[in-house]
Amino acid sequence: MQDLFTEKVFNTNSPEETEALGRSLARGLTPGDVVALTGELGSGKTCFVQGIASGLNIKGYVKSPSFTIVNVYEGGAFPLYHIDLFRVSTGGELDGLGLEEYIYGDGVSVIEWADRAIGMLPERAITVKFFYTGETQRRIEFERRESGGAG
Numbered sequence: 001m002q003d004l005f006t007e008k009v010f011n012t013n014s015p016e017e018t019e020a021l022g023r024s025l026a027r028g029l030t031p032g033d034v035v036a037l038t039g040e041l042g043s044g045k046t047c048f049v050q051g052i053a054s055g056l057n058i059k060g061y062v063k064s065p066s067f068t069i070v071n072v073y074e075g076g077a078f079p080l081y082h083i084d085l086f087r088v089s090t091g092g093e094l095d096g097l098g099l100e101e102y103i104y105g106d107g108v109s110v111i112e113w114a115d116r117a118i119g120m121l122p123e124r125a126i127t128v129k130f131f132y133t134g135e136t137q138r139r140i141e142f143e144r145r146e147s148g149g150a151g
């Protein structure tokens with residue numbers, strides 16, 4: 001299996017390839033993990049989340065939760081909290097949404113437009129950045145801070 005954090009940068013040529021990357025990431029996730037997704041509209045974030053859901057054995061279609069902010073998917077290896085901050089402006093509006101309950105909960109949180117909640121994310125969050133590079137091409141970059149480790 002490819003190590004997403006060693007390779008770091010991937011270029012996909014179809015939605016299926018982006019979904020497959022999400023599935024690969026899902027294999028290494030454990031409860032409590034937070035995955036922060038950034039990238040413009042249409043860059044493939046939701047497509048990638050569909051791959052994560054599939055990798056966690058969650059049945060059923062993952063839709064963009066733009067109108068509900070949080071969608072919870074259960075019945076897989078562990079709960080998937082799909083959070084989409086597209087309609088949330090940075091700052092005050094974030095408070096009172098109760099997102100901490102998910103982010104510090106016992107499932108995996110995957111957050112679209114995560115740059116809008118930067119101060120709320122744990123340090124150990126995995127970051128995945130999406131770039132539109134062509135009609136069916138996307139560049140996808142993985143980043144994970146080394147955990148623990150003395151200075």
Ligand SMILES: Nc1ncnc2c1ncn2[C@@H]1O[C@H](COP(=O)(O)OP(=O)(O)O)[C@@H](O)[C@H]1O
Pocket residue numbers: 012013014015016017018039040041042043044045046047048064112130135136137138
């Ligand atoms: N390589 C690719 N990876 C992901 N999506 C792609 C790719 N090529 C084309 N697409 C299309 O781009 C769109 C991505 O939409 P979506 O995943 O909802 O983006 P976002 O959640 O970032 O707004 C979909 O319509 C998908 O079919």
Ligand SMILES: [Mg+2]
Pocket residue numbers: 045046064084112
């Ligand atoms: Mg989306």
